[in-house]
Amino acid sequence: MANIAVARIKREFKEVVKSEEVAKCHIKVELVDDSFTSLRGEILGPPDTPYEGGTFILDIRIPETYPFNPPKVQFLTKIWHPNISSVTGAICLDILKDQWAAAMTLRTVLLSLQALLAAPEPDDPQDAVVARQYKETSDIFSQTARHWASNYASAPHREPVMDDKVAQLKNMGFDEHKARVALSTHNWDIEQAMENILS
């Protein structure tokens, strides 16, 4: 890897570690191996959102051409969000694509992602299903997002009704995650969800 990328990442790593946000447990970053090419980030779900209290793990890969190209970031924790794929965790955020600027650092990227959780952009979606739900039935969206956050990101607020529905399908012998996806996709209509899984 080019020298400049390593040097920069080292500095940015320190910056994140020293930053105020780490002190308040808002963001965190740790090494996966010693090479500084692959990092693990962690962000706290922002308050007053369905993600509040959840801990979301991110996979950060630093390209060799960094900082001329943005780091590749995706969610490892499953999340229900219009701009984040509920299947792969891929993120649709301009600064991770064409609006990347060299002035940005790991810290600012993590903070930007946190801000993205607080302010979804349904007109520029990564996950069309989620985006539609967000726009059409925002109540269901936030409940679903909260349900996902409580199940995958260990957020404190649970959605008992949805938990029950998932458990119901699980008891019928379906895979829990598949059941959850199907239910979420079909606005928690069990019939439709089952049809979807079986088809």
Next chain:
Amino acid sequence: MHHTILEGPLNCLALNRDCSQVVVAGRNVFKIFSIEDQEFQEKVNLRVGRNINLNYSASDVAWNPIQDHLLASAATNGAVVVWDLNRVSRSKQEHVFNNVHKRFVNKVVFHVHESDMLLSGSQDGYMKLFDLRKADVSSSFHGRDGVKDIQYNPSHYFTFAAALENGNIQIWDMRNTSRWERQFTAHNGPVFSLDWHTDEKMWIATAGRDRMIKQQNRVRNTHTVQTIASVAKIKWRPQRKFHISSCSLLLDFSVNVWDIRRPYVPFASFNEHKDCVTGISWKQNNPHVFFSSSKDSTLYQHMFRDATRPANDANPVGISISVHGSVAYASSDKLNSSTTPRSNSYSRLPAVWKRTPERSEQFMMVTSLLNEFEIINSAEAVEDFCMSWFIRSAREYKLSGRSMAEVCEHNAKLADSMKRHQIAQTWRMLKLLYCGKSKKAPPSPVATAINNPKTEVTKDTDAERTEKQEVKKEEKPDTSTVGHGIKNHSDFFFGDGDVDQAVYEYDSHRNMQDGQEWSLPSEAFQPRHEIKETSQPLDPLSENTKGESPSSVNESELNSKRNEQVALSAQSGIKQEILLTPPFNSHLSPWHFTTLVRDMLQSYAEKGDVQTAVTAIIVLGDRIKPHLDELHIEQWFMSYIDLLGRFEMWTRATEIIRMSGHPAVGALNQLSTTIHTHCSQCSKPLLRSGWLCDRCNGQLNVCSVCHLPVRGLYAWCQGCSHGGHLHHIRDWLKTYQHCPTGCGHLCEYT
């Protein structure tokens, strides 16, 4: 007003309590005069005794305000001397405080109310308070820098102010010797003088080397007077709240009395002295009399009625033209009121209320009107006026990089396109003069026949000279067409007879301008150059008289010669027969056109078109430079550069400087450039060089790409002021158009 002349320069003066006597002191003088109605009468000479040493010369002197017989002086060797006039012996020296100060004592001053308290201020930074009863120092104040002036606050028993060399004013309380009560920076550079206002308790005036008199109200600076030279001494005028008198340390030998509310014109000025004034002292409670001592060894008593009033001599009307053609016009409102009496407010009031304002009030009531006129219509005359031609030619003239012929042709075309035919002609002429030979159109039959380069040259130049004369004739600002100009002024060159001829010439020129190539000499004047007539006499003569006759003579003779030809060929009239009389083939040396070119450039410069002169010099280079006065060249260049600066064509100006080849002009580019920098994170201005910002402790000058400090070359976008390592910025801009910091600027890398 009267004065007395002493035997040496005076450093200071002081009045006694009732202003009946004055003491003056200098290096070689120490005398007391009594003040009479018409003269000064010498009372005591203090410079007596067996061994007169430095203690007998003074840099400052003070008269005890309570006990009339006590004086104190600051000797130049650091001693403070007390004098008692009541001593019976001849020498009045009472006590000498030696070794109190390590350096020069600048000021001694008695306490306003206590006769036994004497304060001295010295260059060594200390102020010492003497108790005359004990004949010893009772307290010492350390001001941290040379003390230039001190004065007791007349309205506060314990307070005094000190003026420091570093520009600060310190207010001290006598009871606290450890530290000043208050300190503030009053001036840039040393403060030379300060004065408490006698009536306004908190007013203090200060003056210093930065040529300003400032009136401070506690810490706030309320009025500032601009002077023309460093101010040595200031004194408030008694009973006049806003008046202050000042004298200069150098250059200006007059005593000026200012009204601090009108900071640029002195209210009154006293110009009697012939060298710098060193001391001013107003007669107590009398605003009309004051005394001054000067380095010209004179002591003056000034009466206020003798003052000159600079404001009365000031021109009440001002006009200025901006580079873009706007005109600003300012005039005193008095001028307007005289024409429109209604605007005078007093005339409408009943007679009882009519009151002529006092002079000082009148002085303050001066107002003026400023009008600004902009050009809106674009008539041709106005276009000339607003100098758009200047801008365009400054931008588009080519001065180097190609052959001279091309350069000249380009510039000529440019001038043509702006309807400046005269300038165009000049460029074409220069081209012909200096590089026209090679490009000449088919030579005249005779020239070939003779095959003598010399004739060719003369013939050639002859033709060009006529053009030049035309050009000269065109040098009238109002010539709208070339022909018109020639008609008007042809007599100056040709005599009465050949108006027709001139017109003919002009026509031929015009034809040629229309033509594709500049081949004027051979075509235009071919008919006139009957070879038989010209070349024969030319040949021998040119050899004989070469370098002998000055070109001006040549010119006139050639002129007449040509006129004859014209007369002959045109067969026009009797008038021209006069012109036939000069010998046809008198002196025909090769034509030294350099002098003419020189004259032409000079004439351009004199009528204000330095652009043409300077650009021509640059293009001609060494062909013309040796013939011009160095000083002239410098002047022209400087004014052209100045003009370019006014039009904000800095790049052009730099190019001109670079191409000038003149040492003094070239030095302009050697001047250091100041770039003010500030921290990129907190915007604090950086006062010192270093790697960290003083305020936010952030690293300075980091590369925006790799976020490491840049050591060495910092590539820097002039648009958004972001940048970094050269190779990083280059790499970044290979893939992105935007600035690496994400500021949104589209940086350019070239």
